[in-house]
Amino acid sequence: MPVPGNIPIYNRKLIIFDVAMSDLLINLNSEQLTAVTLPDEPALILAGAGSGKTRVLTTRIAWLIEQGKVSPMGILALTFTNKAAKELQIRLGTMLSISTRAIWIGTFHGLCNRMLRTHFRDAGLPEGFQILDKSDQLSAIKRMMKGVNIDEEKYLPKNLQNFINSAKEQGLRPNEVDVNNAFNKKLVELYLRYQDQCLREGVVDFGELLLRCFELLKHNEPLRIHYQSRFRHIFVDEFQDTNKLQYAWLKLLVGSRGVVFAVGDDDQSIYGFRGANVGNMSDFEREFCVQHLIKLEKNYRSHGNILDAANALISNNANRLGKNLRTDAGHGEPIRVFEALTDLQEASWLVDEIKLLIDQGLSRQEIAILYRSNVQSRVMEHALVGAGIPYRVYGGLRFFERQEVKHALAYLRLIQNQNDDTAFTRIVNFPTRGIGLRSLELLADAASLYQCSMYAAIAYMKGKASTNLGAFVKMIEKMCFEIENMTLPDAVRYVIESSGLIAHYQMEKEGHERVENLHELVHAAMVFVAEEGYGRDESARSFVLDARVTPGMSLVERVTDADDVDMTPMAGFLSHASLEAGDNQAEAGQDAVQLMTVHASKGLEFSTVFIAGLEEGLFPHENSTSESPDGLEEERRLMYVAITRAKARLYLSFTQSRMLHGQTRFNLKSRFLKEIPETLLKFIMPRGQAVSHRFFSSTGNRSDWDRDRFSRSKVLSHEVSTAMKIDQNLAERSRAADTGFKIGQSVFHAKFGQGKIIALEGSGSEARVQVRFYRHGMKWLALAVAKLQAID
DNA sequence: TTTCAAGCCGTTTTT
DNA sequence: CGGCTTGAAA
Numbered sequence: 001m002p003v004p005g006n007i008p009i010y011n012r013k014l015i016i017f018d019v020a021m022s023d024l025l026i027n028l029n030s031e032q033l034t035a036v037t038l039p040d041e042p043a044l045i046l047a048g049a050g051s052g053k054t055r056v057l058t059t060r061i062a063w064l065i066e067q068g069k070v071s072p073m074g075i076l077a078l079t080f081t082n083k084a085a086k087e088l089q090i091r092l093g094t095m096l097s098i099s100t101r102a103i104w105i106g107t108f109h110g111l112c113n114r115m116l117r118t119h120f121r122d123a124g125l126p127e128g129f130q131i132l133d134k135s136d137q138l139s140a141i142k143r144m145m146k147g148v149n150i151d152e153e154k155y156l157p158k159n160l161q162n163f164i165n166s167a168k169e170q171g172l173r174p175n176e177v178d179v180n181n182a183f184n185k186k187l188v189e190l191y192l193r194y195q196d197q198c199l200r201e202g203v204v205d206f207g208e209l210l211l212r213c214f215e216l217l218k219h220n221e222p223l224r225i226h227y228q229s230r231f232r233h234i235f236v237d238e239f240q241d242t243n244k245l246q247y248a249w250l251k252l253l254v255g256s257r258g259v260v261f262a263v264g265d266d267d268q269s270i271y272g273f274r275g276a277n278v279g280n281m282s283d284f285e286r287e288f289c290v291q292h293l294i295k296l297e298k299n300y301r302s303h304g305n306i307l308d309a310a311n312a313l314i315s316n317n318a319n320r321l322g323k324n325l326r327t328d329a330g331h332g333e334p335i336r337v338f339e340a341l342t343d344l345q346e347a348s349w350l351v352d353e354i355k356l357l358i359d360q361g362l363s364r365q366e367i368a369i370l371y372r373s374n375v376q377s378r379v380m381e382h383a384l385v386g387a388g389i390p391y392r393v394y395g396g397l398r399f400f401e402r403q404e405v406k407h408a409l410a411y412l413r414l415i416q417n418q419n420d421d422t423a424f425t426r427i428v429n430f431p432t433r434g435i436g437l438r439s440l441e442l443l444a445d446a447a448s449l450y451q452c453s454m455y456a457a458i459a460y461m462k463g464k465a466s467t468n469l470g471a472f473v474k475m476i477e478k479m480c481f482e483i484e485n486m487t488l489p490d491a492v493r494y495v496i497e498s499s500g501l502i503a504h505y506q507m508e509k510e511g512h513e514r515v516e517n518l519h520e521l522v523h524a525a526m527v528f529v530a531e532e533g534y535g536r537d538e539s540a541r542s543f544v545l546d547a548r549v550t551p552g553m554s555l556v557e558r559v560t561d562a563d564d565v566d567m568t569p570m571a572g573f574l575s576h577a578s579l580e581a582g583d584n585q586a587e588a589g590q591d592a593v594q595l596m597t598v599h600a601s602k603g604l605e606f607s608t609v610f611i612a613g614l615e616e617g618l619f620p621h622e623n624s625t626s627e628s629p630d631g632l633e634e635e636r637r638l639m640y641v642a643i644t645r646a647k648a649r650l651y652l653s654f655t656q657s658r659m660l661h662g663q664t665r666f667n668l669k670s671r672f673l674k675e676i677p678e679t680l681l682k683f684i685m686p687r688g689q690a691v692s693h694r695f696f697s698s699t700g701n702r703s704d705w706d707r708d709r710f711s712r713s714k715v716l717s718h719e720v721s722t723a724m725k726i727d728q729n730l731a732e733r734s735r736a737a738d739t740g741f742k743i744g745q746s747v748f749h750a751k752f753g754q755g756k757i758i759a760l761e762g763s764g765s766e767a768r769v770q771v772r773f774y775r776h777g778m779k780w781l782a783l784a785v786a787k788l789q790a791i792d
Numbered sequence: 793t794t795t796c797a798a799g800c801c802g803t804t805t806t807t
Numbered sequence: 808c809g810g811c812t813t814g815a816a817a
Contacts, residue, residue: 081806109807133807206807241806274805373803378809395805432793579807599804621803638804661802662808799813 021066024059024095028052035294036060038261040069042288044239044281045263048325049310049644050301050605053263054091057235060261061103062095064233072102074232076253079107080241082580084603088237104231108246109206112213113575116204117567119223123216126202128417128571131578135401137161137205140422144197145190147448155186163187164194168207169275171214171245201419201453207245214249228255239264239284243275247283260288266321267314270599270638272630281321299325299644301605303332306650309676310643316675317633325644333649334682337673340655343376343613347383349684350610353651354389354593357608364390366607368594370642372619375660376612377595384593390789394596399524399582404505404514408521409577411495415480416570419453428454431504434468443469475499488569489525496521528573598642609646611639614654615667639672652681 035045036059047053064070079085085106092100116123142157167177174192179185217224239262269278307325340346384391413423429435447457458469483491496502496518505511620635654669
């Protein structure tokens with residue numbers, strides 16, 4: 001097993017690759033090949049949607065290693081999301097048979113976190129510093145503001161939060177922010193106060209991770225030189241999403257010898273509103289003297305009509321680096337456009353159309369409904385539920401954001417770092433232990449008087465409040481003592497029990513799922529320990545050919561998160577919980593129609609895509625169009641992203657009227673529709689609906705209507721047969737119910753949507769189940785009557 | 793401490 | 808319209 005340590009692994013070509021390098025290269029088109037085999041110089045790759053961007057990235061890394069140009073240790077790959085990092089790592093893992101562990105792959109935040117953990121002293125942070133997520137940050141800000149005398153009407157915590165974050169995104173400390181008026185001045189003052197509080201409590205927010213790491217590299221020359229000489233090749237994915245600070249950080253890290261390979265698409269820049277700066281791409285080109293700007297314009301995803309639509313649309317933007325997608329696939333289907341009278345009609349048309357598609361054999365998960373804003377989902381969900389079509393909505397609460405999980409983590413955080421007032425206030429009286437607001441006010445006063453954390457201030461408390469607080473301290477101390485020698489999962493289990501969290505949620509009538517999530521947290525800790533490689537011997541972590549990593553081994557075992565290996569399991573787990581909030585989607589697994597915002601769809605692809613609500617004011621959104629011209633361009637890029645998600649079929653819809661915020665609004669059809677050549681479109685008329693003049697004038701030619709396929713009689717017969725099929729299916733499934741269902745089983749109900757079985761009773765035709773539906777609460781259902789569908 | 797009702801707000805969102 | 812927060816009352 002052991003390989004002599006003095007032979008550089010990266011020179012042993014035969015061992016390294018599962019697939020011969022030539023095979024990897026031969027399947028690339030000429031644009032991709034050029035990019036992959038570029039000499040050691042800064043490069044900017046303009047990677048269009050569906051152009052094989054990730055493939056170029058991974059093949060380039062593999063190629064560099066194979067050529068002996070760089071050791072895995074000399075590679076740094078930066079992504080924007082954890083998902084992207086994971087995908088890179090997995091795909092690299094399939095190309096290379098050496099461990100990918102030595103390669104630093106991660107998000108900007110993850111890697112900054114790692115550096116700060118390693119050099120916490122140099123960075124001026126306490127060893128066990130905690131990371132505040134967005135909601136932690138907000139509560140920290142609220143707490144800070146309580147101690148200051150300000151006009152609460154004028155200074156909203158949310159606004160201050162945005163102010164602080166956007167300052168940090170631009171790399172600005174309080175003293176560096178431009179002060180042009182009194183209002184601004186106050187905000188800066190509050191920013192400073194917040195900064196002091198964070199430092200005192202030993203916590204950092206997301207922006208701080210980057211900013212502090214930036215400052216660390218900037219002011220610490222030996223460290224900067226160390227990393228500059230280590231990372232010879234730096235890869236940046238989704239470059240158009242980087243903000244000013246990330247760009248500055250990158251420049252520091254690259255130094256004069258590093259080679260940056262930046263991949264991005266200015267046409268898919270849709271996060272300007274949160275600080276992303278597309279200008280970074282042209283800045284990069286200029287400042288790094290990029291010799292090779294390579295455009296990947298060959299698209300492997302969509303049919304011609306779809307790409308033509310996308311190209312035509314995006315050509316209306318003035319600020320572009322410029323590129324045009326092309327494909328070898330045929331034109332494919334025309335893009336279908338539907339105008340509805342109301343949002344309800346739009347939804348019911350959508351559902352009818354989806355039924356047809358499913359009948360034609362399309363799987364549900366190949367169908368996506370995209371919309372500009374989340375409120376639009378409700379009408380469509382309602383229609384889907386009514387039709388008994390399983391669906392999945394992306395977005396919403398993620399695992400580590402759930403209140404019960406955050407509570408449990410707060411206990412762990414307080415055990416780690418007793419200065420963490422955010423964690424303290426969260427749990428000091430949860431579950432309730434007779435510590436009211438009054439006591440906490442007194443405690444906060446004491447804390448500011450003695451300049452210490454609230455936890456430490458308990459020692460100074462006198463009177464009756466101190467009894468309960470004293471008991472709390474005893475409990476935390478006991479926890480610290482007990483878990484000291486426990487494994488991470490055991491510690492988590494101990495804490496959720498002894499804190500009383502489990503007992504509390506068991507008492508609550510709606511607490512079943514929360515108890516489950518707490519147990520799930522223990523499981524998450526086990527997975528974390530296993531995946532991160534804690535408990536293995538040190539040699540397994542260092543860069544040697546790991547005998548256990550063989551081509552036949554499962555991917556999961558090969559994937560590790562390089563971020564956290566230097567931390568204790570607990571610190572690593574808590575970082576992980578803050579930096580990777582968990583899955584953003586509802587229960588996976590089941591074949592379901594996908595609903596999401598256009599933003600959430602970026603990077604995904606579907607055979608069939610519906611883009612709903614193409615109306616002025618909604619898409620493009622009114623708030624974006626009024627503010628700046630670039631706002632409209634970003635909306636257009638958003639539309640471009642939406643269109644390019646579709647592989648084979650694309651539907652666009654809009655309505656004359658829509659219920660929004662409690663009132664009916666009448667919108668014009670989106671300008672984006674007009675920017676797509678009519679020759680690519682096919683207009684569909686509402687079924688059984690008298691065609692108004694308005695409809696005529698706004699949708700174009702009568703000859704464009706698809707009378708054939710969407711004629712009334714045909715659709716109706718389809719509807720009937722679909723309904724019968726669904727009934728049959730459901731009936732069959734419920735007959736199998738006696739044996740089929742068990743507690744904890746996820747189920748789907750035509751009326752109530754998805755839910756989980758939490759109780760069973762009776763048998764045979766008497767059998768009843770209690771189901772907690774995600775959207776409709778708790779229900780008892782007779783299995784003989786209710787058509788429940790098991791979801792695996 | 794809990795519960796209920798009035799009030800408020802409403803684009804997109806990862807780390 | 809509807810979800811969530813906040814404030815008042817029991």
